[in-house]
Amino acid sequence: MEENAHSPGRLVFLGTGDAAQVPVYGCDCPACAHARQNAAERRGPCSALLEIAGQRWLIDSGLSDLCERFPPGCLDGILQTHYHADHAEGLLRLRWGLGPSLPVHGPDDPEGFADLYRHPGPLDFSRPFSAFERRPLGPDFHVTAIPLAHSRITFGYLIESASRRLAYLTDTVGLPPESEMYLKKQNLDLLVLDCTFPPQPTAPRNHNDLTRALQTITALSPGQTLLTHIGHTFDAWRQSPAAQLPPRVFCARDGLSVIF
């Protein structure tokens, strides 16, 4: 089938874990023990592959095997939410490679990650997004940078094709008011949202627990929500019979592919 402006997009969850990933090194909690036995339950560094309007964009680059997964020329670019290690680590080897220039569009973070800016190789960091900037990335595909609430400058991304709207929002705890207001008007088909922790009595720092994630979901009222950036304590909590998610809210898992 020829792709056109109205073809559906596809999002493949490459990793759905938090910085520690699942299983956590040295942890024997029920979730980690289970994941150690069942490869399908493991969670790698939070990242996704976006296929839309004939293009392929990586959202975050924390996977250590990027070089093996994506030979030169098979990506149009990278949307970088921020420059914490678990979201950028895979660039450390790729930047020593040859091949065509690869745009990395992220926030204008003066520090970046490790020495990436000093030795960028084929990576092109020259066009960072500004807050709420809406940028065409192809003839039928726009991306808008949505400021998130995290411990360093971080953007989620609103991705629009002719007929569909996806918001990918991690890492964040809640949303800054302007971002919430902006996204409320978008009639999202699909929301991908940080949910690192099970419900906590008070708001955690830097990442959503389920309580705060559900507040954002209620506010934005998307067609469907997939939770990502999931930590082992949330996975362990989900094993209890009382753990229920509302309708149209699901936990993503590594390898999940969603048409939107």
Added chain:
Amino acid sequence: MEENAHSPGRLVFLGTGDAAQVPVYGCDCPACAHARQNAAERRGPCSALLEIAGQRWLIDSGLSDLCERFPPGCLDGILQTHYHADHAEGLLRLRWGLGPSLPVHGPDDPEGFADLYRHPGPLDFSRPFSAFERRPLGPDFHVTAIPLAHSRITFGYLIESASRRLAYLTDTVGLPPESEMYLKKQNLDLLVLDCTFPPQPTAPRNHNDLTRALQTITALSPGQTLLTHIGHTFDAWRQSPAAQLPPRVFCARDGLSVIF
């Protein structure tokens, strides 16, 4: 066999590549093409496992799968040559783990790597080496920090058991005069040495070419030398018929295990 002070040590080369590794992302030179077809010819981030006097120490931590290779409790510690990404990247996930404290003895580099010092988790960076400090790491095993010539503070390590002496020297171009003088007196059984490039007309920056590596070998006159931190241009050069190494000088490869 019970291990005692006179048991031989073992060094396992876990990775023998330079920062780009082999194959280099996007490179089709003969060495990279060959390595892409033959897993045994690939070179990962330069690192080794030292087994000596009943202990197990990792030399450098650039492998991205440290958590899978080394479950908690199976290492006595890490000897860190320096804090470039390809020598430290594997700590980024491990530090979010649980389990006993793991000493990381390296140079006193105020920057370290990424945010490792800020979020060390079980990693204990509290006892860096000073130059030429000789430290017992077990009843029958001493380590001395040897300053190297690199783009940031870097130590090689002289490892001594009751009867054997190994020097592991990477990353470096040549040796600082005091280090060469110190090592000349050691009667090394085994030298492991940076040799990133084939012979170059002038000295490269930061890493040995074969010409400079052979100068160091001649100066130290070890029983045997294994070259490591090998880049793809050196591997490609080695495919030519004229490429010869002197007696008792060999190229290491990933997985090679040496008794010394």
